[in-house]
Amino acid sequence: MALMKASSLNLRDKFGDWWDGANPAQRTIFRIVLIGIFYALPMLNNPIIDTPETSFSSVLFYPLVMFSLMAVGLNVVVGKSGILDLGYVAFFAIGAYTHAVMSIHTPLNFWEILPFAMGFAMLAGLILGLPALRLRGDYLAIITLGFGEIVRIVAVNTEAIGGSAGLTDIPGPDSIFGVEFTVMDPRPYYWLTLTLLLVVIWGVMRLSQRKPGRAWEAIREDEDVAEFMGVATLKYKLWAFIIGGAVGGLAGAIYASQIRSIQPELFTLNLSIMILACVVFGGMGNIWGVILGAVILGYAPEKLRFLSDYRIIFFGLLMVVMMNIRPNGLLPRKKREHFQEKNK
Amino acid sequence: MDFSILISNFWSLGLDGLVVGAIYALISLGYTLVYGVLRLINFAHSEIFMIGTMAVYLVVLQFGFTGYEDPLPLIKFIGIFLLFATVAGIVSGGSAVLLEIVAYRRLRNMGASRLSSLISAIGASFFLVEVFRKISDSKNLDFPRLINKDPFFTAGTLYLSADKVLVLVGATIIFLILNRIINHTKLGMGIRAVSQDERTAILMGVNVNRIISYTFLLGGVLAGVGSAFYMVFYETTKANVGFLVGISAFTAAVLGGIGNVRGALVGSFALGLIQQYTSAVLGYNWRDVVTFVILVLVLLIKPTGLFGEALQKARV
Numbered sequence: 014m015a016l017m018k019a020s021s022l023n024l025r026d027k028f029g030d031w032w033d034g035a036n037p038a039q040r041t042i043f044r045i046v047l048i049g050i051f052y053a054l055p056m057l058n059n060p061i062i063d064t065p066e067t068s069f070s071s072v073l074f075y076p077l078v079m080f081s082l083m084a085v086g087l088n089v090v091v092g093k094s095g096i097l098d099l100g101y102v103a104f105f106a107i108g109a110y111t112h113a114v115m116s117i118h119t120p121l122n123f124w125e126i127l128p129f130a131m132g133f134a135m136l137a138g139l140i141l142g143l144p145a146l147r148l149r150g151d152y153l154a155i156i157t158l159g160f161g162e163i164v165r166i167v168a169v170n171t172e173a174i175g176g177s178a179g180l181t182d183i184p185g186p187d188s189i190f191g192v193e194f195t196v197m198d199p200r201p202y203y204w205l206t207l208t209l210l211l212v213v214i215w216g217v218m219r220l221s222q223r224k225p226g227r228a229w230e231a232i233r234e235d236e237d238v239a240e241f242m243g244v245a246t247l248k249y250k251l252w253a254f255i256i257g258g259a260v261g262g263l264a265g266a267i268y269a270s271q272i273r274s275i276q277p278e279l280f281t282l283n284l285s286i287m288i289l290a291c292v293v294f295g296g297m298g299n300i301w302g303v304i305l306g307a308v309i310l311g312y313a314p315e316k317l318r319f320l321s322d323y324r325i326i327f328f329g330l331l332m333v334v335m336m337n338i339r340p341n342g343l344l345p346r347k348k349r350e351h352f353q354e355k356n357k
Numbered sequence: 358m359d360f361s362i363l364i365s366n367f368w369s370l371g372l373d374g375l376v377v378g379a380i381y382a383l384i385s386l387g388y389t390l391v392y393g394v395l396r397l398i399n400f401a402h403s404e405i406f407m408i409g410t411m412a413v414y415l416v417v418l419q420f421g422f423t424g425y426e427d428p429l430p431l432i433k434f435i436g437i438f439l440l441f442a443t444v445a446g447i448v449s450g451g452s453a454v455l456l457e458i459v460a461y462r463r464l465r466n467m468g469a470s471r472l473s474s475l476i477s478a479i480g481a482s483f484f485l486v487e488v489f490r491k492i493s494d495s496k497n498l499d500f501p502r503l504i505n506k507d508p509f510f511t512a513g514t515l516y517l518s519a520d521k522v523l524v525l526v527g528a529t530i531i532f533l534i535l536n537r538i539i540n541h542t543k544l545g546m547g548i549r550a551v552s553q554d555e556r557t558a559i560l561m562g563v564n565v566n567r568i569i570s571y572t573f574l575l576g577g578v579l580a581g582v583g584s585a586f587y588m589v590f591y592e593t594t595k596a597n598v599g600f601l602v603g604i605s606a607f608t609a610a611v612l613g614g615i616g617n618v619r620g621a622l623v624g625s626f627a628l629g630l631i632q633q634y635t636s637a638v639l640g641y642n643w644r645d646v647v648t649f650v651i652l653v654l655v656l657l658i659k660p661t662g663l664f665g666e667a668l669q670k671a672r673v
């Protein structure tokens with residue numbers, strides 16, 4: 014175990030050193046090549062990475078890039094600010110239902126609805142967060158756990174949004190830049206989600222390097238001290254919660270537009286737990302870690318079909334094991350320099 | 358809103374509320390006791406309860422009941438029920454101790470953060486639910502009717518039936534025993550000492566790890582006995598039965614003031630009554646939404662509950 018820890022840390026540091034030493038042109042080239050590879054992934058037809066039963070490009074869309082997007086959103090809440098949100102699926106559901114209801118009942122198209130989907134998810138985050146974020150972490154965890162389930166129960170019991178049968182015939186996005194979104198082809202959805210994921214990553218990284226990021230880190234390390242030192246803890250926790258919610262809503266809207274029919278049963282707690290497992294497994298607080306976690310945990314059950322029936326068992330076990338032997342995940346977050354003298 | 362059902366069934370709903378409350382109380386005591394010693398909500402406690410219902414189901418299968426027999430005579434039923442409660446208590450208690458060792462102990466000894474323990478417990482909880490979902494093939498496991506549930510006593514809208522009396526009497530006996538254990542035994546003194554001040558307890562020679570194990574055992578046994586009552590009253594279980602029962606029991610513990618044994622009892626009965634009466638008005642489907650709203654409101658308005666939290670506002 015110690016060996017594993019040491020070797021992966023070295024790899025990470027080596028890359029970090031190279032990155033720190035690289036000039037802007039090298040960095041830009043690296044970024045472009047990497048992003049280019051990701052955009053080209055659905056074009057690959059490689060039996061080694063292909064998945065049985067479902068086409069690789071649909072696996073790329075769901076779960077890989079979808080899990081990554083949600084994990085990046087949840088990471089702002091759990092990883093960066095240390096708020097345990099066990100009901101993340103609620104925001105995903107709100108986004109999905111917003112798209113479904115508005116695209117059926119209003120003349121607006123997908124692109125016009127997206128801000129609403131994110132807005133309603135943010136509003137839900139505000140309504141839940143304002144009372145709940147004043148509470149201690151474990152109360153908050155159980156409240157969010159309840160919230161995730163309550164959103165589903167409300168959806169089941171509300172006939173206006175389809176009750177337990179859900180909504181069908183949801184329109185997909187209109188074509189954009191000549192890319193058509195059809196039921197048959199998941200690739201445009203993959204590209205769309207990947208693009209939005211990159212935007213979200215960029216936004217989250219900018220925030221992390223600035224005042225909110227420092228505030229989140231202070232709250233995560235010690236909330237009482239942070240508050241004492243003048244950090245407006247409630248405000249920044251609320252922002253983390255709302256930003257996480259917005260990303261969840263975004264993911265939900267894209268998901269609903271792709272699968273074209275949604276039922277409350279798609280939005281069970283298991284999804285919250287899977288995303289949380291991605292964050293925990295990859296490395297709480299490190300954006301690349303959580304994406305790695307999402308990719309591994311999304312891909313493994315698709316590739317190894319015997320795993321897929323047991324995926325929640327496996328994910329649950331993984332969370333216990335990770336917490337016990339490697340609580341910081343596969344790729345732990347890099348401590349900021351001003352934290353480095355404080356060991357641990 | 359339709360209040361006619363509420364008015365015409367006022368007393369029988371009240372009785373049901375007390376019965377449900379007694380079952381919640383047995384489970385919420387586990388949350389409260391563990392909270393007392395660890396200052397942590399044991400997220401997997403609902404699964405300890407679920408394992409108890411599964412154990413009861415397995416025991417009843419051994420008897421080969423089909424559910425169409427004549428009801429058992431009362432004495433024989435009580436004998437069988439004691440067997441259920443014993444087996445479920447042992448299985449749930451054992452699982453709770455095991456859970457503590459696997460999911461909590463190492464983290465506690467490492468001095469890991471609260472977040473790590475919560476994640477570990479939630480992982481354990483989902484692991485257990487899914488294992489039982491696989492074993493039970495996602496089915497509802499129906500329990501045979503063993504006892505005559507027709508009312509033997511009627512007064513106005515109050516109908517007393519044997520199962521409800523059994524739950525109320527049985528739970529009262531358990532509470533008296535628990536009270537005795539907490540207040541008059543060495544183990545109880547240890548639990549109270551660790552709850553009040555863990556460090557001083559260590560200095561006074563209390564083996565904290567052992568006390569914590571015993572606390573999990575006690576909470577698990579109570580949840581196991583609660584699951585035996587639950588099976589007789591509701592006559593069905595499934596792999597995720599623990600979730601909603603757990604949220605209700607937890608709400609009850611918070612309502613009474615978590616970490617406070619008396620609070621858990623009062624909170625459970627209060628919540629049972631509230632659930633029955635609001636379901637009669639709003640419909641059964643909204644019961645869990647009501648529970649959740651109560652939880653949020655209590656935490657918002659008076660987070661220490663009716664009787665006060667053991668250690669207020671400590672935000673470690």
